[in-house]
Amino acid sequence: MKFIKTEFLFLLTILFFSSCAQKAQENINVSSDKMIIRISEIEIDPNYLDEYISILKEEAEASVRLEKGVVSIYPMLQKEKPNEIRILEIYADKYAYEAHLQTPHFKHYKTTTLEMVKALKLIDMEAIDGETMPKIFTKLRQ
Template sequence: MNFQKIGVLLFFAISLNCVGQESKYEKSYSGEDEVMVRIAELEIDPNSIDEYLTILKEEAEASLRLEPGVICIYPMFQKENPAQIRLLEIYANKSAYESHLKTPHFKKYKTTTAEMVKDLKLIDMEAIDAESMSMIFKKL
């Protein structure tokens, strides 16, 4: 199975695990020890897609490599409309997310892509079955 198919399967599997009711790992973002899951929906200027993707890949890789509290930043785009970007973001807790926003690589990403982003929606999610989330990553 190629990497793109694995990515699509991973997104759908995690998406199913990232919506709905309370679990023992995720209740809300009011607690510091609760996993934070978010889907970011972005629309990118079609003339800037290649440059945007280069910057985004760089930022996502640095976040995963340098930040212990960043569990997942998984960027992808719609096959039929590459200007529609989606990111699955999973942070160890709200504090890890807030720390991520202060990093040099995130700040560079935000400033260098500001003119490229036409629309941004951040959607906070809750896992239906957070216990099975670790199995998804083990399968990769």
Template sequence: MMVRISEIQIHAEYLERYKEILVEEAEASIRLEAGVIAIFPMYQQEDPTQVRILEMYADRQAYEAHLKTPHFQKYKTTTLPMVKSLRLIDMHAMDAQTMGKMFRKMDGMP
């Protein structure tokens, strides 16, 4: 599995439009791509221009395929001028077994 955290700072004047585009992209990624396990966008309560995205892919191939999709390409090209800074942080899961249990637990939630 490939896990990444994207740290993104958005120019304040673009924040609402950026959030709309990101939510659309995340939904399409989950719906259309079998190898995308999670695209979970969040923003800091104290500073909404500070966006974080938890990204989980089945493997590196799934990530590479994601980058080529029309919905990701639209997100990337449309939001580029909105982004003040971007940092991609690759992560390693410390407890992959519990992670699987978390997703099964969510299946039972309304």
């Protein structure tokens, strides 16, 4: 009997925490007017491309995993010109962006790739349809 009570309490605890996690996901309020959205256009010296990509992948993964306010750091390269990198950066707000710039992983990325970068252009963007953006990220979880 005691075993059944313990199992029942364990099951209730799991259900409770699952419900709380689901509610937290549903209550995420994305405000596109506060978000920092940017496309970084980066030209890399072809001699350093593999090394640069390795460092960039580490930085992007750490930023998304460790920083609550980093919504996206999504690096891409052009098929025709692989040394032309584009990064879709999305931050919850300016405070998240400013905090990101102070992280050890970003500082490591910036200092170790400085000589690899031939050109850098940061293009600030604005969402046209802020209501659809949360649906995109929700869809990825399915």
